[in-house]
Amino acid sequence: MSRYIAIDWGSTNLRAWFYLDGECQETRRSEAGVTRLNGRSHQQVFDEIVHGWPVSELPVVMAGMVGSNVGWLPAPYLPCPLPLESIAAQLTHVGENRWIVPGLSINHADNHNVMRGEETQLLGAQALAPAAVTVMPGTHSKWVIAEGDCIVDFRTVMTGELHHLLLKQSLIGNGLPEQRDDTQAFHRGLEIGVNDASILSRLFEVRAQHLLGTLPRESVSDFLSGLLIGHEVASQQRQLALAAPVTLVTNMQLAQRYQHAFTLIDIPTQWLEGDRAFQQGIRRIVDELTD
Structure with a gap:
């Protein structure tokens, strides 16, 4: 199917793409995530974002927090475990030609x-970019284990959220001036995080270092x-016994940070831009939906 509308509807933002003959004709963005509707209904926000597009004629596939509670x-x-190809057969129907993609879950004693x-x-x-291990860095990083096209297991590491909380709401970040890019500081933190498993004690040292002038x-x-990315990568490597190349699915800036961490533990990586992965995923779903 080469004609469809793809929607990535998260908590704080909404993006929509109109595809015709396999090519994206238009992209639209909004800050009307599911937690920012500002008194409007989901239907009203949907109508606004797709206004002027031939919605009644095309399949619309939505993913993200639009399918949450x-x-x-x-x-x-x-x-x-779940074959990825089975996702398209278990979409939630919202209305005429409109579907929401389901999420995935693990419910084991240890995970x-x-x-x-x-x-x-x-x-x-x-x-x-198929791989046995796919890592999706972000607020809540996902580490996914696959066997072919079957998702076997995954884990979540709250690295991005923890960084935000420590910097904005803890003693570590209290009273700090505006932050600037410092590649040398990042790499120094990375090496400590990769090589030292005692992350909790190291966290207070962050404050001590800037108080002492180091x-x-x-x-x-x-x-x-x-420090946090290095610890995340090293701890997951130990837990999952990584040996194969890893696919990173994220933006370029974050991918580069994680690539530096993987280089320190001698694990090769390949990078796939997150929006490209999302678009290809929607296309696979639409192809299955319209067969």
């Missing part, structure tokens, strides 16, 4: 996890970022 209509979490939105990127990633106060953010 605060979204338009709850879409289920599909339990893993309770959910994802919503990343499953669509996984569909694209396994088609464009870390510029303007560089705390990058040092802390390196």
